Amino acid sequence: MSETPSDIHGSDVDQATDPIRLPNPAPSAQQATAAAGVKQTERPHPLTPFIRGWVVLVAVVLGFGREMVPDGSNDRYQVSDLHWILPLVAVAVVFAGLAGFINWYFTRFVIDDEELRIETGALFKNSKRISFERLQSIDVLQPLAARMFGLAELRLEVGAGDSTTKLRYLSRSSATQLRDYLLARAHGERTSVADTAARPPASPLTDLSTAERPLVTISPQRLVGGFLLSSDWLLTVGAVLVLFVVTTVFQVVPYALPGLIPLVIGGLSMISRRVFAQFNFTLAESGRGLRVSRGLTNLASQSVPVDRIQGLRISQSILWRPFDWYRVDVDILGYGSQGGDDNQSDATSVLLPVATTAELRVALRRVLPGVDLDAVVLERPPRRVRWIRPFDGWTLRYGYDDRVIVSEHGWLIHHRNVVPHAKTQSVRIEQGPLQRSMSLASVHVDTPKGPVNLVAQHLAVSSARRLALTQLDRAATARRAATPAPRHTGTDPTLAPFGDEETVLARFGIGTDQFLGAGGESRVFALDDSRVLRLYHADSDQRGSEPTRHEEALASLYRGWAGVDIGLELPQILEVGQLEGRRFSIDRRMSGRDFSGWLASAPEGERRIALDSFLDAALALQGLPLPAVADAAQPAFARLLGDEPRRFASLADLLDSQLELATRLGFVELRHELPHADHVLARLRRDIAERVCRPALVHGDLGPGNAYVSRRPDGSVVVTGIGDFSPHTLAADPLMDVTGAIAFLELEHYPGADADAQWLLQVARERLGDDIAHWVDVYRRFYAVYYSMDPAVHPWSLRQLRGR
Known part of the structure; x- marks a missing residue:
């Protein structure tokens, strides 16, 4: 689905009718003092x-x-x-x-545009200055006592061998603002502390802002269920019960308390670590990697840079297999010295505590993009291994492809360890006395200390030597391929095929401080009160010899709507082009506020008034004229944008063409998770073939993220603009946008989103008739297949298609 950055075009619903001006904060006292040559330090x-x-x-x-x-x-x-x-x-x-x-x-500290310095000590002074480039992760921790007063701890993870630096305590807003700033500097972005103040604030309940997209949220029911079925918990409870029964029978309970009490405390501690500490576990995607937010009483928000993940372990106990649950742990560079498991209440190496197959795939696509673990061919050790591993020798496997090396073992708890070749630190062969007598050896692929322990166990000696030597070659090759090429800032397209962002911004007279947000294909910057610059990502520039064809077609579509009043503000592209090897467009700045961001904190009464107007907007879009490709004189079903705009003989032909890419790529995954997937697809095509309608304009991705709201003079908030038309835009059935307005609400991460979607469906039935429910169901299934390739939508897609 298209990703629309929160508040890119506007910042406040109360300013719908006036141009929105970027803040120009006056210099703070700290900045003024620094300008004079003396820096003012701060205390917690x-x-x-x-x-x-x-x-x-x-x-x-x-x-x-x-x-x-x-x-x-x-x-x-x-x-x-x-x-x-x-x-x-x-x-x-x-x-x-x-x-x-x-x-x-x-304790004093300085965090500004020039340095990060923390001074401590009463008798013995210690001044620690940390280079921005050495920062690996910045976490925000809120123990219960601190959380009650709106305070938070800022924890800085530096390079290996350096101790963790803690800054206790700051106001929660200051901690999250400094976290965002330091992460930006750690990633090489030239920004200032003041710039981060304009970013969307983080929620006090989850520490996630509207600019961050939740990927996986673990429900409390599943978290508790997974804990109760874990082997650690069952063994602890069993030991307590056995000891209690035995001591009761022999009437020696008071003398057994010294043994019972530690077991009970251990059980309570386990509940605290596995349930309370992991409560409301959310894996989200931020502009700086992944973010883990969790905790019931103590809230911990941990930044997980994807490039710092050195390997991962996927575990499944025998009691979890009927529920198809998995646990995912990762090795994170710089966290090894802390234990790296859920024994820590602050830092954790748990990427997913209890995940379904769909959620596991979402996480793997972020951590190991482009890697299909199911396609890795695994080999077994020699059969004689069963003499020394009679209980689980048959579970031992190992294998590799051009990206990763994999090992598996375990029966009661099955473990799969995965290490990308480029993250291999060393390879060693070990051979014990018993192995030596049987001509066997094990190959260890070393990563930083953590839960991942990749070992190809009990191989034939010749196979072990061959695997170790070839793994060193694969690691060296992968590291060379991962080394980024030197960046050029010249104007020669052959030297700078994708250009340098700062150079392009300088040509427009702006800098990175005018950054508003990022979408799936571009980053958006403010040019002035009425215009924004949309700068397309380098990896989206590889589209052949006509890099602006899509933008020009989109601009032509928008021009065709000029002067058409449907009661909504629509986008307008003022200019398209290519500069320094980068595609760009200059768009009119939309007024109002991003609907998705507003929904996250809106009260229910206001929310449903706005949702009612969202349905009105979905219906109003069909009043827009269709472009020439569809021939307004003889309306036809058509693909309006993209690489191949063309007409189709019927709605079924058009939507079948739209599904072609999804069924060729994303549906392969669905077939693994839905045994009856082909039946579902065949039924969907039959249902679409029965639809009779006139073609009208269809946005094709009408979720709250592509709508804008403004406050009316009477105080109500309503949808006043629709943006981000894309290759999903069609001349098709207008009920598709009605379905999008209803169904895509369920992708929003706020309490009551599902209930709002059901309420909006009932409103649509009252306006358009009861039979609309059938077609909403049909197009729900269409979108579920069509967007199944999107990791953020994939779990929703499975929910729509199961049981069909």
Whole structure:
């Protein structure tokens, strides 16, 4: 589906009728001081000592409370001892608070456009300056006490061998703003701290902004179900029950408490790590990679740069197989020293705690783009391995293709370890005494410390040596291929085939500080109050000798609508061209606010008024004139844009052509997940063939992300503009856009989206008749197949097609 950046063309629904001006903040006191040659340092939030003192208080109370639990002996604290324990606790808390105050008072930091520096220490001063380029990950952590006061910890992961740098505590907005800024600088973007203030704010519940797209959200029911069926939990519960029953039978429960209590505490700790810490687990895509947001009481938001992922492990226990659930862990460069599992309450190497097959594929497409693990041919070790591995020798496999190397093992818990060739750090062959006697050896592919442990176990010696040597060659070849070519900024197209973004922006007299947002094919920058520059990505420029053909066709379509009033603001392309090897267009700046971003925080009453107007907008689009390819005198079904605009004899022929690409590429995956996929497709084609209608303009991707809302004088918020027409735009059945307005609501990530979609369907039935429900169902299935290649839509597609 087309991706429309939030608030690209507008920033506030109350400014619908006036041009929206970019803020031009006045220099801050810090900037003015820096300009004078002396930098003003900052301290963390003044409540920091209180938050840290509270943590110490909880730890002391829990420590003394554990010692007061009776165990049959006389060396435990009694309630009568509280008269001296409580003053001791108070003294400890006072000293902790004083130490926290001293630590806060002598902690200062500077984060500006020039440097990142943190100073600590009262007696012994320590000033640590970190290069932006060395930053690997920046996480925002919000423990419960800090979260209650709107504070957050900023945790900086630097290069291997360097300690983690923590900045406790900042206001939540400051922490997220600095996180975004530092990530931008770490990725080589020239920006300033002030620029990040204009970006969409992060939600206090998920720490995700409207500019970030959730890919996978794990429901609490599945998280709890996966935990209850995990082997760790079942073994712990079993041990507690057995020990309790045995001690009860022999009437020695008080003497067994020292053994029972650690098991119970371990079980509670496991619940905390696996359920509370992973609650509302969301894997999202940001402009800087992936972001993991999770936590019920403590909220942790972890940035996961895809290029820092060194390998991954896919696990499935035998109890999870009936539910088709998987767990995915990754090795992240710089996190190995922390343990890398869910024993950590802050950093985690868990990419997906309990995922379905569809969600697993979404994650794999982001972490290993272009890799099909199912296509990797796996080999088995010699049959004699079963003498030393009688219980699971038959599960041992290994294999590789031109991108990754894979190993599998395990019966009760099946593990698949995957390492891209370019991430291989070393390869070693190990041979134990028993292996030596049987002429076997194991090949280890080393990655940074973490959950991934790729070992091709118990191979024949000759096979092990061959695999190790060839893996070193594959790793060297992959690293050479992954090394980026030198960038050129000249004007010679042969030297700069895709150009340099900053050079192009400079030709228009703007810089990266005018960045508004990014979509699926382009990045958008503000030129002035009424125009934006759409600069297409380099990888979308490889379209042959006519790089602006699509933009020119789109501009022609928009010109044909000039002077046509359907009650909606429509896009307008003012200029198209190519500069420094990069395609661009200059568009009229849409007024209003991105509908998708507004929905995320809108109250239900206002939301449904706006959704009602969204349905009106979907119906109004059919009033737009069709371009020449469809011949307005004799309307015909047609593909209006794209590489091959042409007419079709019937609606069925047109939509069958649209489905061709999806069925050739994306439907291969659907066949793995839907055994009756061919039947579903055949039925869809039969249903479409029964539709009788006149062709009209169809947007083809009419989701909230492509609509804009404004506030009327009476205070209501309604849809006032539709943007981002694309190769999905057709001369077809107008009910397709009605379906899009309803069905694509379910792709929005706000509470009540599904209920809103059902409500809007009922409104459509009241206006257009009950039979519309049938055609909405038909076009739901059409869009489910058509957009199944989009990882963000794929899970939704499966839901639409299952049980058909």
